[in-house]
Amino acid sequence: MIDSHAHLNDPAYQNKLPEIIASCKEAGVIAVINVGYDLESSRRAVEQAHSWDFIHAAVGIHPHDAASFNEEVAATIRGLAYDSRVVAIGETGLDYYRNQSPRQCQQEVFRWHLNLARELRLPVIIHDREAHGDTLRILKKIKPGPAGGVMHCFSGSWEMARDCLDLGLYISFAGPVTFKNATRLREVTKRIPLERLLVETDSPFLSPEPYRGQRNQPAYVDRVIAAIASIRGLAEEEVRAATTANARRLFNI
Ligand code: NI
Numbered sequence: 001m002i003d004s005h006a007h008l009n010d011p012a013y014q015n016k017l018p019e020i021i022a023s024c025k026e027a028g029v030i031a032v033i034n035v036g037y038d039l040e041s042s043r044r045a046v047e048q049a050h051s052w053d054f055i056h057a058a059v060g061i062h063p064h065d066a067a068s069f070n071e072e073v074a075a076t077i078r079g080l081a082y083d084s085r086v087v088a089i090g091e092t093g094l095d096y097y098r099n100q101s102p103r104q105c106q107q108e109v110f111r112w113h114l115n116l117a118r119e120l121r122l123p124v125i126i127h128d129r130e131a132h133g134d135t136l137r138i139l140k141k142i143k144p145g146p147a148g149g150v151m152h153c154f155s156g157s158w159e160m161a162r163d164c165l166d167l168g169l170y171i172s173f174a175g176p177v178t179f180k181n182a183t184r185l186r187e188v189t190k191r192i193p194l195e196r197l198l199v200e201t202d203s204p205f206l207s208p209e210p211y212r213g214q215r216n217q218p219a220y221v222d223r224v225i226a227a228i229a230s231i232r233g234l235a236e237e238e239v240r241a242a243t244t245a246n247a248r249r250l251f252n253i
Helices: 017-027 039-051 063-068 071-081 103-120 132-141 158-166 183-191 218-232 236-251
Strands: 002-006 031-035 055-059 086-095 124-129 149-152 170-173 197-199
Touching: 002 149, 002 197, 002 218, 002 236, 017 218, 031 039, 031 086, 031 236, 039 055, 039 071, 055 071, 063 086, 063 103, 071 086, 071 103, 086 103, 086 132, 086 149, 103 124, 103 132, 124 132, 132 158, 158 170, 158 183, 183 218, 197 218, 197 236, 218 236
Parallel strands: 002 031, 031 055, 055 086, 086 124, 124 149, 149 170, 170 197
Antiparallel strands: none
């Protein structure tokens, strides 16, 4: 299994990484994409990817932190992006749920990341929360580059998923697909072509059932796979094999 989106760089894991990684290995997680959300976490993602073979890094500024973006931040992220352990740009996107940075500013920083990903031929990791319209509008204007990208922790409608698929993007699902009340999301999950599906934990957040309320970890990605298999009426092994192959293809690992 590959956890296509986790934050092992989060302070919640400080000094706990050896045990988190041991449980990954025990569970059969063969790779984790360790995603940056600000400057510090992007740097840490790269450092950790150098320390552990199966950790790969993504660097970027989360929409929450878009207001902190300036030329110096841009230059640092760009510099990090050239590191051999960096496999993607992100996470970037729009978050109109928390609105921690002004919307205009989020949009501008999102565009910058899309252009950087295109220039460096790296896939882009997109965060979209309650901002489906603007996310799509920007994506249709600045199309993802040759390396494509992924809608992480997808929460939109089937119509939105279809537009994202048309743009060549992968669709990634996290813990919420395991929630019994996520009826609409489960319907969307059913319709994504298997070869465009990714799984993730978004650790340390969003623990899947039956771990809700506990701290999440990449080993729990097996619960996301199990939920998708059951929703689609497939064997877990089939979903595991497909999502692993998809993550390898997208991130070139
Ligand atoms: Ni995330």
